[in-house]
Amino acid sequence: MNAISTAKKLPIPADALGLLAVPLAMLALWVLVTRAQWVPEQLLVSPTKVIEAVGELWEAGELQGHLQNSLRRLFLGFFSGAIFGLIFGVLMGLFKSMEDYCAPLFNAFRQIPSIAFIPMLILIFGIDETFKIIIVAKAAFFPVALGGYDSVRGIPKNYFEVAKVYQCPLWPLIKQVVIPATVPQILTGLRLSLSRSWMVLVAAELMAADSGIGQMMEWGRQMFRMDIVVVGVFITGLIGFALDYGFKWLESRMARWKMG
């Protein structure tokens, strides 16, 4: 009786405890293994070392600098790629002739992973900012373009026929028919774009950069500073998580706005 009532009273903490049990156990194991020095420090750095490394990087202002550079590249590249992708995809979905001219080339380029373009872009643009922003933009372009294209083509034909009967001009047609019908799929494309952009940016920074989270990790690897590498892995994970979650939250907000 007593046990049941407490379980009923505390449903959320008990559940949260269950969720946290395994991560906490893993953390405890991590502390234990490094404390007892069962594995050499070169192979597994202790959690305290990692926290110290965060403090050290933060005090020196390095962490903020790397973060700022990475996020600036991400947003510049993502927004330019996504906007071009959206315009291109919607136009290709709307106009048959544009589709005939562009779709084969578009589909051919879509097959090639963004990462494979990195060496080519380095040769053309050098290893400065331009190449990183272009590679991020390329990664962002394709999912959004594809989402826009597919969703516009998915609009029932008779919507357009009705618009034609009423002689609806292009802009109201886009605003009142095309946009409401395509927003969900485009948002999904944008979310996919954002996470791909982030991965490609980290890869590009690992390969050629003078700053950024990826470069920080690569430096840590070369200097055998595992603490810094682990900090980098945590931060890339956190940013990836925040971007994805933020976007999902935005999507749910938009869906609610659409309902209301």
Add this chain to the structure above:
Amino acid sequence: MGLVFLKRLKGLVLPLVLLMVWEIASRQGRAYALTFIPIEKIGRSLIETILSGELLTNLLASLGTASTGLLIGGTVGLGLGSLMGLYPRVDKIIGPVFHSFRQVPLLGWIPLIGLWFGNGCLAKTLVVCLASFYPMVLNSYAGIRNVENNHLEVGRVLGASRWQTYRYILIPGALPFIFIGIYHALAFSWISTVGSELLFTAGPGLGGMMQTAQMAAKMDIVIICVASIGVVGLLMNVSLAKLSGHLLRWRSTR
């Protein structure tokens, strides 16, 4: 017939224009010719790399890494995803850890994997394993969860054993999802093979060949590698789509 032909012709216009712009750019002087390699020279290098076997060796090495990683990562992923789908307790324990590890972009693991396993074959294969592991877990989990309840009830009524339930109800029911998982895993394994080869330059592979060519500023080789990567990716997708269409032909959708 004529219309299809016209459509094909229209599709060729843009690539041809691009090639022409490239060719014109290559004739603007020596500095341009280094980046915009004349098309004729790319063709000659292509024949050269094919005849010397360089392209084939590297291609086979990449395919080997990709398929090993896909096989190991995919199988482990299928196992874990099924377990998580079948037993809510496993899902509760492993789910949060799995989802938090998944947040780190795949290639973000590379420096850590490099510190642990060096930059050879093992490290590359591990990255590819991880790449095919995630989508297989997610999709086999979703597949098992989406098996229709009345199918399970029929099994229970007929007294199916645990293994029979798994073999004759859960696996066929989850198969469409599992194929989506394989589809994603295949694509990711190819991308991550190229990525890991670019970042761990040691050893043969298309990515390594491309990276070496980039260091030596050999644009023709880089372009040949990019094109081969695209063609192989396309062939993989097409053949898997054919295979899944064949294996799932019993489904009465559409």
